[in-house]
Amino acid sequence: NINNNEGKELFKKRQKYYQIIISLLEELQEERLDIHKSINDNDYNDDELFHFEFFSWYIEPSPNRTEQDIVEFDSKYLEDFLKNISETDISKKELLVTYYAKNNRYIDAAIVCKELTDELKGITLIERSAYLSR
Secondary structure (H helix, E strand, O other), X not given: OXXXXXXXXXXXXXXXXXXHHHHHHHHHHHOOXXXXXXXXXXXXXXXXXXXXXXXXXXXXXXXXXXHHHHHHOOOOOHHXXXXXXXXXXXXXXXXXXXXXXXXXXXXXXXXXHHHHHHHOOOOOHHHHHHHHOO
Protein backbone atom coordinates (compact mmCIF):
# COMPACT_ATOMS: atom_id res chain seq x y z
CA ASN A 1 0.00 0.00 0.00
CA ILE A 2 1.70 3.15 -1.22
CA ASN A 3 0.78 6.52 0.22
CA ASN A 4 0.33 9.54 -2.03
CA ASN A 5 3.86 10.96 -1.51
CA GLU A 6 5.50 7.63 -2.26
CA GLY A 7 3.33 7.24 -5.35
CA LYS A 8 4.28 10.70 -6.57
CA GLU A 9 7.97 9.97 -6.07
CA LEU A 10 7.72 6.68 -7.96
CA PHE A 11 5.86 8.46 -10.75
CA LYS A 12 8.57 11.15 -10.96
CA LYS A 13 11.32 8.51 -11.10
CA ARG A 14 9.55 6.65 -13.89
CA GLN A 15 9.07 9.89 -15.81
CA LYS A 16 12.83 10.56 -15.64
CA TYR A 17 13.55 7.16 -17.17
CA TYR A 18 10.89 7.71 -19.82
CA GLN A 19 12.46 11.03 -20.78
CA ILE A 20 15.81 9.29 -21.28
CA ILE A 21 14.18 6.68 -23.50
CA ILE A 22 12.31 9.35 -25.45
CA SER A 23 15.56 11.26 -25.97
CA LEU A 24 17.11 8.13 -27.44
CA LEU A 25 14.08 7.59 -29.66
CA GLU A 26 14.35 11.18 -30.84
CA GLU A 27 17.94 10.48 -31.89
CA LEU A 28 16.77 7.36 -33.72
CA GLN A 29 14.20 9.40 -35.54
CA GLU A 30 16.77 12.01 -36.53
CA GLU A 31 18.79 9.16 -38.01
CA ARG A 32 15.64 8.10 -39.89
CA LEU A 33 15.52 4.74 -38.16
CA ASP A 34 12.18 3.02 -37.62
CA ILE A 35 10.86 4.50 -34.40
CA HIS A 36 7.60 2.53 -34.76
CA LYS A 37 9.46 -0.77 -34.57
CA SER A 38 11.48 0.51 -31.60
CA ILE A 39 8.34 1.30 -29.65
CA ASN A 40 6.44 -1.84 -30.56
CA ASP A 41 9.37 -4.15 -29.74
CA ASN A 42 10.52 -2.64 -26.44
CA ASP A 43 10.28 -3.88 -22.89
CA TYR A 44 7.76 -1.13 -22.13
CA ASN A 45 5.15 -2.61 -24.46
CA ASP A 46 2.81 -3.28 -21.50
CA ASP A 47 3.58 -0.02 -19.70
CA GLU A 48 0.60 2.27 -20.28
CA LEU A 49 2.25 5.23 -18.57
CA PHE A 50 5.28 4.97 -20.84
CA HIS A 51 3.06 4.91 -23.93
CA PHE A 52 1.13 7.97 -22.75
CA GLU A 53 4.40 9.83 -22.13
CA PHE A 54 5.75 8.76 -25.49
CA PHE A 55 2.59 9.70 -27.38
CA SER A 56 2.49 13.09 -25.63
CA TRP A 57 6.02 13.74 -26.85
CA TYR A 58 5.30 12.36 -30.30
CA ILE A 59 2.46 14.76 -31.09
CA GLU A 60 4.56 17.79 -30.16
CA PRO A 61 5.62 19.81 -33.21
CA SER A 62 8.75 18.41 -34.87
CA PRO A 63 10.44 18.72 -38.25
CA ASN A 64 10.80 14.91 -38.32
CA ARG A 65 7.12 13.99 -38.02
CA THR A 66 3.59 15.25 -38.15
CA GLU A 67 0.94 14.87 -35.51
CA GLN A 68 -1.03 12.60 -37.87
CA ASP A 69 1.87 10.09 -37.92
CA ILE A 70 0.85 8.89 -34.46
CA VAL A 71 -1.90 6.70 -35.92
CA GLU A 72 0.79 4.51 -37.50
CA PHE A 73 1.68 3.03 -34.10
CA ASP A 74 0.28 -0.35 -33.24
CA SER A 75 -0.29 0.11 -29.53
CA LYS A 76 -3.14 -1.12 -27.40
CA TYR A 77 -2.92 2.20 -25.54
CA LEU A 78 -3.21 4.54 -28.52
CA GLU A 79 -7.01 4.71 -28.63
CA ASP A 80 -7.25 5.55 -24.92
CA PHE A 81 -4.54 8.18 -25.32
CA LEU A 82 -6.34 9.81 -28.24
CA LYS A 83 -9.67 9.75 -26.40
CA ASN A 84 -8.02 11.27 -23.34
CA ILE A 85 -6.36 14.17 -25.16
CA SER A 86 -9.40 14.86 -27.31
CA GLU A 87 -11.46 15.47 -24.17
CA THR A 88 -9.38 18.54 -23.36
CA ASP A 89 -8.38 19.59 -26.89
CA ILE A 90 -11.11 19.40 -29.49
CA SER A 91 -8.59 19.70 -32.32
CA LYS A 92 -7.21 16.30 -31.33
CA LYS A 93 -10.51 14.60 -32.20
CA GLU A 94 -9.29 14.67 -35.80
CA LEU A 95 -6.55 12.25 -34.74
CA LEU A 96 -9.14 9.95 -33.20
CA VAL A 97 -11.18 10.03 -36.42
CA THR A 98 -8.06 9.19 -38.43
CA TYR A 99 -7.18 6.37 -36.02
CA TYR A 100 -10.65 4.83 -36.32
CA ALA A 101 -10.69 5.15 -40.11
CA LYS A 102 -7.22 3.58 -40.40
CA ASN A 103 -8.45 0.64 -38.34
CA ASN A 104 -11.64 0.23 -40.40
CA ARG A 105 -13.80 1.37 -37.49
CA TYR A 106 -15.94 3.65 -39.58
CA ILE A 107 -18.92 3.79 -37.22
CA ASP A 108 -16.65 4.99 -34.39
CA ALA A 109 -15.10 7.54 -36.77
CA ALA A 110 -18.56 8.76 -37.76
CA ILE A 111 -19.59 9.14 -34.11
CA VAL A 112 -16.52 11.28 -33.40
CA CYS A 113 -17.19 13.36 -36.54
CA LYS A 114 -20.73 13.94 -35.31
CA GLU A 115 -19.36 15.02 -31.92
CA LEU A 116 -17.02 17.41 -33.73
CA THR A 117 -19.86 19.02 -35.66
CA ASP A 118 -21.80 19.46 -32.42
CA GLU A 119 -18.84 20.90 -30.50
CA LEU A 120 -17.32 23.20 -33.09
CA LYS A 121 -18.93 26.60 -32.92
CA GLY A 122 -19.21 28.85 -35.91
CA ILE A 123 -18.58 26.29 -38.63
CA THR A 124 -20.47 26.63 -41.86
CA LEU A 125 -22.98 24.16 -43.21
CA ILE A 126 -20.45 23.10 -45.84
CA GLU A 127 -17.80 22.40 -43.17
CA ARG A 128 -20.37 20.51 -41.09
CA SER A 129 -21.30 18.42 -44.14
CA ALA A 130 -17.63 17.70 -44.82
CA TYR A 131 -17.18 16.29 -41.31
CA LEU A 132 -20.29 14.18 -41.54
CA SER A 133 -19.48 12.80 -44.99
CA ARG A 134 -15.99 11.54 -44.13
